[in-house]
Amino acid sequence: AHIVPDSGIFQGQTALVQLNHEGTVLTSAVAQDIAYEVDGxxxxxxxxxxxxxxxxxxxxxxDASWYREANAKTKQFPQNNEPFKENKDLDILSDWRKGNKPFIFETSHELSVLRSFNISDEFQLNSWIRGSGYEYRRISEIAKVNPFIILPLDFPSTPDLSHPYQALSFSTSELKHWDMAPDNPAVLIDHGISVALTSNGLNGKEFRKNLSRAVERGLSETDALAALTSIPAEKMGKGDQLGKIKQGFLANLTIVDGNYFQNKSKVVSTWIGGEEYPVLPKYDTDITGEWKLTMGKKWYQLELKKKNNSYSGTIIQDTTKFKLSKLKIGGRFISWQVTLDSTAGPSRFTGHILENRMEGTAHDLQLSWSALKTGVLDEEDEKKEEKENRSELSVFYPEGTYGLENNLQRESQSILVQNTTVWTCGNQGILEGVDILFEDGKVQKIGYSLNPPRGVTKIDGTGKHITPGLIDCHSHSAAFSINEGTQSITAEVRIQDVMNSDDITIYRQLAGGLTMANILHGSANTIGGQNAVIKMRWGATPEYLLYENAMPGIKFALGENVKQSNWGDDNTTRYPQTRMGVEQILRDAFTSAVEYQTEWNDYRNNKKKWKKKVPPRQDLELDALVEILEGKRQIHCHSYRQDEILMLTRVAEDFGFTIGTFQHVLEGYKVADRLREHGANASTFSDWWAYKYEVIDAIPYNGALMTDVGVIVSFNSDSRELARRMNT
Structure with missing residues (x-):
């Protein structure tokens, strides 16, 4: 068995262990296990x-890469470096990466697999995937990488649709997954992906049952057996000892009384290293038939039947039948319960089997019993179970009611909208009765009575108005995670790492005219995480949502949220707890960033000086702040009060950078001239205020007043719901 740790993010090393009495360890370090484990x-x-x-x-x-180089430099040139503190974890990880040993990423859905690919690609990891069963939903993207997948056969149970209200509790995607999940192993192998099957998350009975279903759905028995034997053996470096019945290989065997992939077959025994471990008793006597059962001076007829490897029985007295319950046979031992007297509880019988005779004790009756076989019963025809077939359903992109039936991108289409009204938002103003031609995802021509190119799709635009696609400058849609709230500075986190391209809000917001959005980190931190600007490409993968030409940005926040005044009495320990502290932590952060920037510039420009010294450690948090200092990353700052807005402009100017946008900025009208002077833009609400005391001075004229002064102003939603109707 491949034993895997089950706690943490870097969960530790896995091991390959023989399941004998000694638990012999064949390989103590197979892979490093990584899980996206979140406490919440x-x-x-x-x-x-x-x-x-x-x-x-x-x-x-x-850090693991840096540690290897830093450790080597310190040992080679101790006189040029400070004493180096050893870190066993980083030491192991650096050796692991250098040796190209595998990292297992535990995934929970198909987009989690794609995220794992991105991390593996960035750090050139030899990655394995612990699958989820949803891989078929993005099989094309997964097959391009051709990973090794350790696949649990964890199929969803049959949904209970017995009541109409109960049926409504299941979504279309859930019902489709119930139908399509058993196809997943065959789909993966059909696409050339190497798969090993695992019982992880299942009990023993579920595994064999689900394995049989997968075989019926198209997984060949040859591929299924390889996924349980030779493939995992080869991947774990034991292909020359395990996984085959071959001279010189370990005698690890599974003995079955029939075809392993048929439910009715039973595992008789397993052999580990040449030692037998019986599963079924060696003395398995067939007791089906008619028996004469004697208890004291009374006798009864006993009928025992066997169906699908399970026994059932009935005691008959004249015309009265008493059904046996909890009937168990183990080798030469037998037990059951039966209620012979309706006024009393069930009686427990135990005994042993001696060829055509049985004897034992009826414990609650305080009697001995014996039985003599008198005949055979007519065999009942076993009901032949219908075999399953592949699902007839198609995958939607994304899966669910409003998914698309294919994931082909549509930007290559040529579209001509005729006789429409175009709001150019440029010098031409509003053009009425014109045609507009789109090619390769861009506006090609605007004019009157344009000649349609060959193959163009024509749309009658009479009575319709076309505006530039709406852009939401403050959104929290389309992401699995929005806020890392444990620290006041989390500049290292990135929204792009947690994009959820299956979020139904993309579809809904598209229906309201939204085409792009600035997905921001939450406002729990003075310096939050890095943003992601996306196009609302419904049906695409997370990577394809990202707008590659957008300037990188980062979320800052001021006010009540970051000083935790609205978090409750149990959250009063994280620094800062005051508005004064917010300013100070900003200054401290950028002071550290300047020092970090100086050290790295010195390292890059003075290679000779650093030849014998430990190189600077790369810090993702400080990297983002340096990008701000260098004008490569814009700040989008959650703000309300004028005093805090002014404070941040002064901090920015002290460190030589400009704020990109003040978000919400509900008192911006009070300091609009200062915003213009600093060069900051504003993204505010059109009609949202008075929801907490901090915004008590907000007015509906805020956007107009800032615009009149010369500040560039946008209106945003900051709401999954309001983003559906930003033009109303």
């Missing part, structure tokens, strides 16, 4: 979000 918002330990988990993974892998 209630935890105050970093990380408490998927955002933080991915950032911690990336930072740790970077």
């Amino acid at each position: 918002w209630g935890s105050d330990e970093y990380p408490n979000s998927l955002l933080g988990v991915v950032a911690l993974l990336r930072q740790t892998l970077m």
Whole structure:
């Protein structure tokens, strides 16, 4: 068995162990196991979000690479470096990466697999995937990487649709997955993906049952057996000892009384290293038939039947039948319970089998019993179970009611909208009765009575208005995780690492005219995480949502949220707890960033000086802050009050950078001239205020007043719901 740790993010080394009495370890270090394990918002330990988990993974892998070089430099040139503190964890990880040993990523859905590919690609890891059963939903993208997948046969149970209200509790995607999940092993192998099957998460009976279903759904018995034997043996470096019946290989065998892939077959015994471990008793006597049962001076007729490897029995007295319950046969031992007297409880019988005779004790009746076989019963025809076939359903992108039937991108289409009204948002103003031609995802021509190119799709735009696609500058949609709230500075986390391209809000917001959105980290931190600008490409993968030409950004926040004044009495220990502290932590952070930047610049420009010294350690948090200092990353700052807005502009100017946008900025009208002077933009609400005391001075004229002064203003939603109707 491949034994895997089950706690933490870097969960530790796995091992290959013989399941004999000694638990012989064949390989003590097969792979490093990685899990996206999150304690959740209630935890105050970093990380408490998927955002933080991915950032911690990336930072740790970077640290492992740095540790190897730093350790070597310190040992080689001790006189040029400070004493080096050894770290066993980083030492092991650095050796693991250098040796190209496998890392197992535990995944929970198909997008989690794609995220794992991104991490593996960034750090050039030899990655394995512990699958989820949802891989068929993104099989094309997964097959391009051609990973090794350790696949649990964890199929969903049959949904209870007996009542209409109960049926409504199941989504379309859940019902489809119930139907399509057993196809997944065959789909993976059909696409050339190497698979090993695992019982992880299942009990023994479920595994054999689900394995048979997978075979009926198209998984060949040859591939199924290989996925349980030779493939895992080869992947774990024991292909020359395990996985085959071959001279010189370990005598690890499974003995079955029939075809292993048929449910009615039973495992008789297993052999480990040449030693037998019986599963069924060696003395398995067939007791089916008619018996004369004697108890004291009374006798009865006993009928015992066997169906699908399970026994049932009945005691008959004249015309009265008493059904046996809890009937168990183990080797030469037998037991059952039966209620012979309706006024009393069930009586327990135990005994042993002696060829055509049985004898034992009826414990509750305080009697001995014996039985003599008198004949055979007519065999009943076993009901032939219908074999399953592949699902006839098609995968939607994304899966669910509103998914698309194919994931082909549509930007290559040529579309001509005729006789429409176009709001150009440019010098041409509003054009009425014009045609507009789109090619390769871009506006090609605008004019009157355009000649349609060959093969173009024509749309009658009479009575319709076309505006530039709406853009939401403050959104929290389309992400599995929004806030890493354990620390006041989390500049290392990235929204792009947790994009959820299957989020139904993409579809809904598209229906309201939204085409792009700035997905921001939450406002629980003075310096939050890095943003992601996306196109609302419904049906695409997370990577394809990202708008590659957007300037990188990062979320900052001021006010009540970051000083935790609205978090409750149990959250009063994280620094800062005051607005004064917010300013100070900003200054401390950028002071550290300047020092970090100086050290790295010195390292890059003075190679000779650093030849014998430990190189600077790369810090993802400080990397993001340096990008701000260098004008490569914009700040989008959650803000309300004028005093805090002014404070941040002064901090920025002291460190030589400009704020990109003040978000919400509900008192921006009070300091609009200062915003213009600093060069900051504003993204505010059109009609949302008075929801907490901090915004008591907000007014509906805020956007207009800032615009009149010369500040570039946008209106945003900050709401999955409001983003559906940003044009109303």
